[in-house]
Amino acid sequence: MTQIVPVILCGGSGTRLWPRSRATQPKPFLPLIGEDTIFEATLARCASFAAPVVVTRAAHLSHVEAQLGGATGACIIVEPQARNTAAAIALAAMRLPGDAVMLVCPSDHHIGDPKAFAEVACKAAELASQGWLVSFGIEPTGPETGYGYLKRGEPLDHGGFRTAQFVEKPDLERATAFLAEGGYAWNGGIFAFSAATFLDELTAQAPGIAGPLREAVAKGREDGARFYPDASAFAGADSISVDYAVMEKTARAALVPARMVWSDIGSWESLHAARDKDDEGNAVNGRAELVDCRGVLVESDGPRVSVIGLEGVVVVVDGDEVLVTSMAGAQKVGKLGGAMNQ
């Protein structure tokens, strides 16, 4: 059986769940759904595989180490700066045996059916061992315009398909047409490939990343479970996503269909969708009293929140910030002064 090594990406610092998520305490490290943090839940659903590699930045290191808990044998790669996903994944690939299958997981996604995730991961790993670069093709539940889409090509082993096309975020009309046509999946940024295959493709397709990173790793230093790439070499690497750098260019792109109650928790609206709700569609975390409310999300870190007569509204209380927004307005949270200046 192939060794599956989870590679957990902890580099982001999103503002879309501000004010709960802040630069100093970003989304992965918050218990937004259930009692575990999103990062802890990500580790938990990978626990049946090998010890993980966590790629993060110094700013988040204390959160990562505090929450790694029982993940014994975990390695932590500390990036000198944020350099997008291609570089983060490449660092992990260069620290692993060539035949290891990397299971690349963002640390800020929610997956409601971890058993299904593990099953899909095993199929993807089989294809990865055959030399494919595999994307999880997440079954669309609606014509979302916020995700890229993957188009299925010819069938492969283990229920997989060649990826016929990577489609950039479509407009609503195109997204609706994709769902009507069938054979499209969301690209959720979850991948499986062997370290050697990935590095071969990276070298071929993105030498501006592969070269500097080889130097950064060669000159890097270990400190217990931590590995620090050389900062000055690292700074020379291009900052682009793994999709642009590798996945969209390789001739070996494949996908495995994934039906696993997935959410990228990319807004308060999608967090509300992912949460357990009462009969009126309300979801509460913290002290709250709701009267005549439907589809309301309340998140409070202390003060009691009383809500009366509202539908489809989000209320977030965090420290000295209070956010009240319509579900649709939640898309604009990152543009608020508070979120910009956090």
Add this chain to the structure above:
Amino acid sequence: MTQIVPVILCGGSGTRLWPRSRATQPKPFLPLIGEDTIFEATLARCASFAAPVVVTRAAHLSHVEAQLGGATGACIIVEPQARNTAAAIALAAMRLPGDAVMLVCPSDHHIGDPKAFAEVACKAAELASQGWLVSFGIEPTGPETGYGYLKRGEPLDHGGFRTAQFVEKPDLERATAFLAEGGYAWNGGIFAFSAATFLDELTAQAPGIAGPLREAVAKGREDGARFYPDASAFAGADSISVDYAVMEKTARAALVPARMVWSDIGSWESLHAARDKDDEGNAVNGRAELVDCRGVLVESDGPRVSVIGLEGVVVVVDGDEVLVTSMAGAQKVGKLGGAMNQ
């Protein structure tokens, strides 16, 4: 010219503006509109008359004395307990010369046109000197169902009218009919009558108040500007409103029409209506950022409030309580657990 003595009633402890208004810091003592508190504004618009008599309770005494400011010569009557308006007004009447005209003012109303108020007060005082018990008949601005109505009878001097009828809070159909018919006014609980006339009527119509209060005043004690009625005698007085006890029963009821931009600030919705607003109808007190909002009221004692994409919503942050309600839902604020247990 008749001596007009403002009698300011500070006995209430309403919960309808919870959580900003609390048992320990009720509505009159808060700067809800402009920089002055509602009590201070009440004093200010009576400043052209004689020194006021303030009727309050021990719980509010510190607020009253702190905010009396320049109201030199003011007397404070400290009620042993809340005993409704008839008793409060009777205490003041018993402490005043019989020919003094009492101008009875709740301390928790907003009047946007203080000059008009003073003019109406002078007309009411003239009628009071003639032996009438005069209500301010507030010109209705809509078919409100939350107020009692006064029906005009035959004309009197000084632009006044006999009060033909006191009408209990009507349903919407009746209120709409009153406005269509004309000749009706809101009963806002503002009155003018001479002390002697009031006490004569009280003795005749409500001996269960007049008797115990005479004893409470006779056995009371002075302490500087404060007067403390005897608690045990006071406890024997009936607890009913001045409307029920006297105004609805007397044959000498009159009204003067009053058009003075009045509000009882009886809910967050009516506070929003009384506030200065921007072009989108938003009113903000405290740190706030509003995006795509209309008709929103924000009141914060500290934390920044960010609101996106909402219409007709009230957000109040006060200490450890956060209230978010639709304008219509604001009627239910007093029934929330927080407001009940404050």
